[in-house]
Amino acid sequence: MARIKIDHTKCTGCRHCEIACSLNHVAGVANPRRARIRVFREGTTYFPTIAGPFVDAACTSKNDLIIGDQTYNMCLICRASCPEKPFFIEAETGIPLKCDFCGIPPSPSCVTWCNSGALELVED
Amino acid sequence: MYGWTGRCLRVNLTKNDFQLEEISQELMNKFLGGRGLGVKILYDEIDPTVDSLSPDNKLIFVSGPLVGTGAVTGASCNVITKSALSGTIACAKLRGHFGAELKYSGLDMIIVEGKAEFPVILSIMDDKIVIQPALEYWGRTTSETENMFKNSLSDKWAACDTYLLSIGSAGEKLVPLANVINDGFLSVGAAGIGAVMGSKNLKAIAVKGNHSVTVADGNRFVQVVTTLINKLNSASLTSQSMSSWGSAFLVGLCNQKGILPFKNFQRSSFEESKQIGTEALSSAFALRSRGCFACPIACIKKTDVNNPIFKGKGMAPTYLAIGALGLNCGITDLTDIGMANMICAEMGLDPIASGGTIATAMEFSEKGLLSKDSIKLDLRFGHGKDLIHALTLIATKKGHAIRIGQGAKAISEEYGHPELFMGVKNIPLAPFDPRAIQGMGLHFATSNYGPHHLYAYTFIDEVLNVHEKLEPWTIEGKPELVKRFQDITAVMDSLGLCNWSLMGLKFNSFVPMINSCLGTSYKAEDLLQTGERIWNLERLFNMRAGFNRSHDILPERFYNEHIADGPAKGQISKANEMLDDYYGFRGWDNKGQPSAKILKALELEEIYGEDKN
Ligand code: SF4
Ligand code: SF4
Ligand code: SF4
Numbered sequence: 001m002a003r004i005k006i007d008h009t010k011c012t013g014c015r016h017c018e019i020a021c022s023l024n025h026v027a028g029v030a031n032p033r034r035a036r037i038r039v040f041r042e043g044t045t046y047f048p049t050i051a052g053p054f055v056d057a058a059c060t061s062k063n064d065l066i067i068g069d070q071t072y073n074m075c076l077i078c079r080a081s082c083p084e085k086p087f088f089i090e091a092e093t094g095i096p097l098k099c100d101f102c103g104i105p106p107s108p109s110c111v112t113w114c115n116s117g118a119l120e121l122v123e124d
Numbered sequence: 125m126y127g128w129t130g131r132c133l134r135v136n137l138t139k140n141d142f143q144l145e146e147i148s149q150e151l152m153n154k155f156l157g158g159r160g161l162g163v164k165i166l167y168d169e170i171d172p173t174v175d176s177l178s179p180d181n182k183l184i185f186v187s188g189p190l191v192g193t194g195a196v197t198g199a200s201c202n203v204i205t206k207s208a209l210s211g212t213i214a215c216a217k218l219r220g221h222f223g224a225e226l227k228y229s230g231l232d233m234i235i236v237e238g239k240a241e242f243p244v245i246l247s248i249m250d251d252k253i254v255i256q257p258a259l260e261y262w263g264r265t266t267s268e269t270e271n272m273f274k275n276s277l278s279d280k281w282a283a284c285d286t287y288l289l290s291i292g293s294a295g296e297k298l299v300p301l302a303n304v305i306n307d308g309f310l311s312v313g314a315a316g317i318g319a320v321m322g323s324k325n326l327k328a329i330a331v332k333g334n335h336s337v338t339v340a341d342g343n344r345f346v347q348v349v350t351t352l353i354n355k356l357n358s359a360s361l362t363s364q365s366m367s368s369w370g371s372a373f374l375v376g377l378c379n380q381k382g383i384l385p386f387k388n389f390q391r392s393s394f395e396e397s398k399q400i401g402t403e404a405l406s407s408a409f410a411l412r413s414r415g416c417f418a419c420p421i422a423c424i425k426k427t428d429v430n431n432p433i434f435k436g437k438g439m440a441p442t443y444l445a446i447g448a449l450g451l452n453c454g455i456t457d458l459t460d461i462g463m464a465n466m467i468c469a470e471m472g473l474d475p476i477a478s479g480g481t482i483a484t485a486m487e488f489s490e491k492g493l494l495s496k497d498s499i500k501l502d503l504r505f506g507h508g509k510d511l512i513h514a515l516t517l518i519a520t521k522k523g524h525a526i527r528i529g530q531g532a533k534a535i536s537e538e539y540g541h542p543e544l545f546m547g548v549k550n551i552p553l554a555p556f557d558p559r560a561i562q563g564m565g566l567h568f569a570t571s572n573y574g575p576h577h578l579y580a581y582t583f584i585d586e587v588l589n590v591h592e593k594l595e596p597w598t599i600e601g602k603p604e605l606v607k608r609f610q611d612i613t614a615v616m617d618s619l620g621l622c623n624w625s626l627m628g629l630k631f632n633s634f635v636p637m638i639n640s641c642l643g644t645s646y647k648a649e650d651l652l653q654t655g656e657r658i659w660n661l662e663r664l665f666n667m668r669a670g671f672n673r674s675h676d677i678l679p680e681r682f683y684n685e686h687i688a689d690g691p692a693k694g695q696i697s698k699a700n701e702m703l704d705d706y707y708g709f710r711g712w713d714n715k716g717q718p719s720a721k722i723l724k725a726l727e728l729e730e731i732y733g734e735d736k737n
Binding site: 012013014015016019020022023024027028029030031032033034040041044085086087091092109112113115116 | 192224228281284285335337342417
């Protein structure tokens with residue numbers, strides 16, 4: 001099965017992936033808020049995050065993520081949108097968005113436009 | 125309407141109110157947007173002789189139509205006003221994500237007029253426009269301002285999508301060398317703009333929005349952009365050099381060609397360039413790439429300088445910083461240069477203008493024309509600590525640095541040696557010796573925005589030979605080259621594209637992207653003509669502000685002193701010789717005044733009428 005591998009150490013924060021996703025789902029519409037991938041910035045690091053399923057209740061506990069000597073809020077890379085993290089919801093309609101692995105095989109749109117190597121298509 | 129949002133926000137800070145306006149289609153066709161539109165509005169709405177720091181001056185923030193659409197390198201937002209440093213028109217290019225977010229907040233342009241009674245922040249968050257008091261922000265560094273604002277939002281996720289543009293203490297204190305900063309990026313060509321923002325008591329602008337930007341032919345646009353990304357990837361300059369080191373890779377190259385100025389342009393070669401070359405840069409800073417919005421090149425390098433004050437926040441120095449803050453001040457220590465660069469970004473100073481000013485003062489002290497007692501500051505070439513100390517004092521307007529903070533031109537006159545000012549139209553030269561690169565020298569002399577290379581990057585052809593193979597020291601073909609690059613840059617700025625992309629792409633290859641995005645059918649020539657229209661309008665603004673042929677001239681040093689040593693030994697500037705030809709290509713008379721004929725051809729004739737009076 002093909003998967004998208006994310007290497008946040010390579011991500012430049014250019015957000016071209018967001019626009020690729022937006023333009024590929026509604027032709028001619030560029031809007032990061034409609035993308036199924038978002039790039040979150042925390043300090044000097046960028047975390048590209050691809051939308052998973054929508055959950056209507058937030059987690060009851062918080063997790064921390066430790067990379068090197070920094071501690072990050074786990075919600076940053078969580079793929080779900082929830083009442084705590086209202087991302088991946090289309091602003092006008094309120095419909096939750098989820099990655100549908102779009103684009104022309106063998107390359108999803110976000111991977112095609114990501115030039116840094118942060119997003120990569122891998123096959124198992 | 126594609127690309128453009130068609131909406132403009134007009135804010136009057138004196139009256140503390142604002143209104144939304146439509147932008148006419150005609151204006152957009154004629155001036156494209158971005159820089160072109162901003163220049164047109166400024167030309168129409170202010171008197172060019174107005175005092176830059178008075179409430180009558182206006183500040184225009186405007187994103188080009190390609191910004192936010194996903195067009196490659198479509199990130200740039202322009203800030204247009206009358207400069208407090210030069211008195212000419214000024215146009216800064218913002219990097220990062222502010223420009224795109226402005227579009228997503230449903231606006232192409234913000235026009236700021238008047239002066240607030242006390243410090244304010246203009247906040248445009250999800251269509252809610254508020255002019256909010258910002259007394260607690262006054263005096264804060266730019267990164268503190270960004271963080272404080274984001275922390276003040278109740279929703280921490282909203283903070284992720286919020287982008288700010290702000291001034292540091294230099295702008296607040298009306299230092300003419302002040303710059304504007306967004307997302308921690310120093311903007312390009314912004315000397316003289318920070319102080320205008322400060323004079324309006326406007327500390328920052330915050331934007332966030334949910335609006336979409338629409339593209340005319342989505343499918344074709346996606347294809348074209350994909351092709352351009354691949355092209356940028358196969359060109360070695362954009363895929364390797366710029367991606368690995370940013371513009372700092374030019375340091376070694378410029379040194380080889382004798383273009384790199386040293387000690388206020390007294391010399392243009394430098395033996396120990398290894399100390400500041402790419403290898404030294406990689407080892408002094410842990411480099412990490414950052415890209416502006418939708419940019420596949422990602423030339424911006426982040427760094428962790430081991431300094432307790434600014435740790436982990438800074439950008440690694442670019443060519444500009446290394447040249448202007450470093451070598452031209454005789455400084456070769458990369459950590460000092462990095463630190464100076466960060467002071468500029470945090471306190472809101474322009475690196476070229478401040479570096480050039482300090483280099484001038486250093487030459488004065490070296491020649492014994494300025495005693496330590498009279499200036500109460502140590503300013504010695506090669507002493508990083510002197511530079512850092514002076515920058516901090518200038519930005520906070522403390523002690524004798526108040527005088528230095530007035531700029532290189534002012535101090536060189538005050539201390540009786542105007543010939544030691546290495547600049548044009550009151551702005552210090554970007555760090556390229558015009559004797560060793562003739563085309564750029566001519567551009568420096570004639571530029572509407574003062575001697576800044578990024579308003580006509582002829583270097584691409586004169587040294588890098590990307591599109592054409594030209595020699596840097598010759599003058600053949602240079603007047604046309606300069607005109608072409610000036611016009612191309614005006615178009616690219618107006619659309620919102622970054623000039624660096626020309627290192628990997630020809631201007632013509634952008635045309636399909638522009639047309640599929642905007643639903644237009646421009647040819648390259650049509651766009652270049654628009655660029656020429658913009659350049660001429662800027663020229664007319666400057667002429668009405670009192671600039672003419674006598675200001676299109678480089679400092680004497682470049683005509684009188686041959687380069688003394690190094691690879692460009694014996695070269696001298698021929699910009700004066702080329703000036704008439706350049707005016708000829710532009711259709712200007714020998715005073716540098718655009719003729720009626722060219723203005724008619726550019727559909728600017730109504731302006732010519734006014735101008736005659
Ligand atoms: S694979 Fe397609 S749908 Fe999924 S995030 Fe990438 S562009 Fe969006
Ligand atoms: S396109 Fe790639 S480098 Fe750019 S933000 Fe997305 S994941 Fe990061
Ligand atoms: S090339 Fe550099 S400055 Fe230009 S858009 Fe890309 S990252 Fe920004």
